Amino acid sequence: MKLLDIAEVAQAAGVTPSTLRYYEEKGLIQPVARHGLRRQYGPQVLQQLSLVAMGKMAGFSLDEVAAMFGPTGRPDMPRNDLLRRAERMQAQARQLDALAQMLRHVAECPAPTHLDCDKFQQLLRLATATQKRRRRSGQSPSR
Structure with a gap:
């Protein structure tokens, strides 16, 4: 599994690295490793970020979106x-x-x-x- 650096994820998702760190604080995404001080993410993070973007577009708050993710980070939408x-x-x-x-x-x-x-x-x-x-x-x- 190829890990993605925080800068790669930010560019691919169209968000800033600080947004990714904030999403991590909210429990929306989680890095799987670190390379020095830089966060590394699995490829599934891009799908999770797409779900976050879709939820925001639909008017859900970030807390509501976070609640939709199950413990594995996979969506569990009511x-x-x-x-x-x-x-x-x-x-x-x-x-x-x-x-x-x-x-x-x-x-x-x-x-x-x-x-x-x-x-x-x-x-x-x-x-x-x-x-x-x-x-x-x-x-x-x-x-």
Whole structure:
């Protein structure tokens, strides 16, 4: 098994060596040896770092990602948690799409002012209703 030096791992993963040391502190990765003072990693570390990157992209904290790795460093992802996260992401994507459409309408609206536009008035009422619904359901409002 060819060991990878910390600099090689950092370059291959697109992170800094200090990020790798931090990930080690968090329990996300572990060196398998040292060459002098330099950490050496097994080739599986690149896959682990890809999983960390994917978890971060999905909105998981580093602590949540660390909890997904079993004692062997292999992922042990609770599928129900992943499904719930995916559903929240899809809901957020729908909300962002609706917001983008609203902004596009506002930008292209031929009315003299946005407040004179019937569709814009409907969008304002919808935004208020959505905010009230979130507050009643206990969701934290976006700030």
